[in-house]
Amino acid sequence: MTMSSKPGLTRRSVLGSVGAGVGAFGLAGASVVEASLLPEPERMESFDVVVVGSGMAGCAAALQASESGARVVLLEKLDENRMGGNSLLAGGSYSVPLGTSQAARDDYVADYVSYCLGRGNETIFRLMAEHIHGDLDWLGSRGVELLAAEERPPNRVATVQTAPAAFAGMPRAFRTLKGVLSEAGVALMFETKARQLIMDESGAVVGVRALGADGVADYLGRAVVIATGGYAANSQILEGYSDPNAGAMMVRGVKSATGDGHVMAQAAGAGLKGMGGLMALHVAAVDGIETAAGQPARVVPYAISINQDGRRFVDESRGYVAHGKAVLEQPGQATSLIFDQALRESVAEGVIGTFERLGRPFHQANTLEDLAELVGAPVDEFVRTVENFNAAVEDGAAPGANPPKAKLANRIETPPFYAFSPLVPGVTLTFGAVMIDADARVLEPDGRVVPGLYAAGEGAGPVFFHDYIGGGALTNCLVMGRIAGRNASA
Numbered sequence: 001m002t003m004s005s006k007p008g009l010t011r012r013s014v015l016g017s018v019g020a021g022v023g024a025f026g027l028a029g030a031s032v033v034e035a036s037l038l039p040e041p042e043r044m045e046s047f048d049v050v051v052v053g054s055g056m057a058g059c060a061a062a063l064q065a066s067e068s069g070a071r072v073v074l075l076e077k078l079d080e081n082r083m084g085g086n087s088l089l090a091g092g093s094y095s096v097p098l099g100t101s102q103a104a105r106d107d108y109v110a111d112y113v114s115y116c117l118g119r120g121n122e123t124i125f126r127l128m129a130e131h132i133h134g135d136l137d138w139l140g141s142r143g144v145e146l147l148a149a150e151e152r153p154p155n156r157v158a159t160v161q162t163a164p165a166a167f168a169g170m171p172r173a174f175r176t177l178k179g180v181l182s183e184a185g186v187a188l189m190f191e192t193k194a195r196q197l198i199m200d201e202s203g204a205v206v207g208v209r210a211l212g213a214d215g216v217a218d219y220l221g222r223a224v225v226i227a228t229g230g231y232a233a234n235s236q237i238l239e240g241y242s243d244p245n246a247g248a249m250m251v252r253g254v255k256s257a258t259g260d261g262h263v264m265a266q267a268a269g270a271g272l273k274g275m276g277g278l279m280a281l282h283v284a285a286v287d288g289i290e291t292a293a294g295q296p297a298r299v300v301p302y303a304i305s306i307n308q309d310g311r312r313f314v315d316e317s318r319g320y321v322a323h324g325k326a327v328l329e330q331p332g333q334a335t336s337l338i339f340d341q342a343l344r345e346s347v348a349e350g351v352i353g354t355f356e357r358l359g360r361p362f363h364q365a366n367t368l369e370d371l372a373e374l375v376g377a378p379v380d381e382f383v384r385t386v387e388n389f390n391a392a393v394e395d396g397a398a399p400g401a402n403p404p405k406a407k408l409a410n411r412i413e414t415p416p417f418y419a420f421s422p423l424v425p426g427v428t429l430t431f432g433a434v435m436i437d438a439d440a441r442v443l444e445p446d447g448r449v450v451p452g453l454y455a456a457g458e459g460a461g462p463v464f465f466h467d468y469i470g471g472g473a474l475t476n477c478l479v480m481g482r483i484a485g486r487n488a489s490a
């Protein structure tokens, strides 16, 4: 690392500053943005590659760049105990093809394309399919413990879980990664918030101006990798792009996912894509307190969901994301997921165990009337809804129910009866992203490359649309993070 108090490089800061508020995304006049530019700092440090964000994408990029011979600094706005951002509190599953043959990769890609309604990023799905087995071996060889792959029908993907278990693996993984990065010589700068990208006269990105405990500093490099994650915690972006009411949703992840990379990259000329509407969000109906692990995704397709008026409102077999988005439209933005003893035994036991471990309540009653009372729904309407649904079940579907259920329809008839309630919508991750190509180079809206600027992870792509097959987000972070790190160091 080189420290200097005299800029050796002619440069200028780009317009637009994270934290400037109204300047973001051109929502207000440029003069407001210009006024918020940080001053020229006294302190500057030179590296080869500057990585912003310490989640899975940032760690993969930084470690790969360092192993490729670059001098690397990694900037993270949180303190070191929270290194990892959303990746730290993720379930920790990676999706992989069901083998290394071309046919297995093609199936994996086809399932992602179909899950994302044909609007996902096939180029990146192919890179994920091609590299993830090798990239997980790479991660494992650096000390991150992983469990054996488990198939996840009906999709033709398997998931590899970070050891020791769901939601318990990532904290251990990040402790390991922190040690590995330090040993590799990567400078880790915590509580250091990137605020502006720095460009030279040729229009290339040559560094980041950041605000840390010691004030403003410039971190210069031949290349910058943006790995700042999504914008689930930025109500301005959610309300402006996704839905006027989206800012009221629970944030399942960290509050630092505020789209800073989107703002900085756009100010440097980058295009944003896939930002519009609820299709840009992954929403799940979750417990209002334990918003991360307190979510009964596994139970949703088999159970029935009843709103505060005592009515069903969605085909639950479409899965937990379609369910989560439908809850947004319900009275009080809340629902109760109802099932019986037979479903408890076949699909819900594990989720009940998680709720018990978290100390979160679920309701149990011997009659439907009592369950309705417990969840606060009008008793007559609630019971009528369940009875009508039961009467409509035939051959595992309920085509005559209101609304119809296409598959996985089970009569709710064996006491005791249960409810996870209330469940409220929470944003898991966001899909709108800084545009990148297959080399993780950031693109302008017209497809030109922004020289020196790379991006990877949740905030780069865009990769997914409407939904993703579980494990795909971390797979994208690891694969595209390594590609960004390799190319940034070249």
Ligand SMILES: Cc1cc2nc3c(=O)[nH]c(=O)nc-3n(C[C@H](O)[C@H](O)[C@H](O)COP(=O)(O)OP(=O)(O)OC[C@H]3O[C@@H](n4cnc5c(N)ncnc54)[C@H](O)[C@@H]3O)c2cc1C
Pocket (backbone or CB within 6 Å): 018, 052, 053, 054, 055, 056, 057, 058, 075, 076, 077, 078, 082, 083, 084, 085, 086, 087, 088, 089, 090, 091, 092, 093, 094, 095, 192, 193, 194, 195, 227, 228, 229, 230, 252, 253, 254, 256, 257, 258, 260, 261, 291, 292, 293, 427, 428, 429, 456, 457, 458, 459, 470, 471, 472, 473, 474, 475, 477
């Ligand atoms: C509860 C939950 C469970 C999940 N489980 C899974 C799962 O099992 N499998 C899966 O595939 N996906 C899962 N996801 C999604 C997945 O965790 C994320 O998509 C992924 O971790 C994003 O990684 P990232 O590296 O892009 O960003 P992050 O991990 O969010 O890291 C970005 C980092 O950048 C930092 N940062 C932001 N702005 C700045 C700035 N201006 N300056 C410096 N630093 C900055 C942030 O503080 C953060 O630490 C889950 C999400 C949630 C919320």
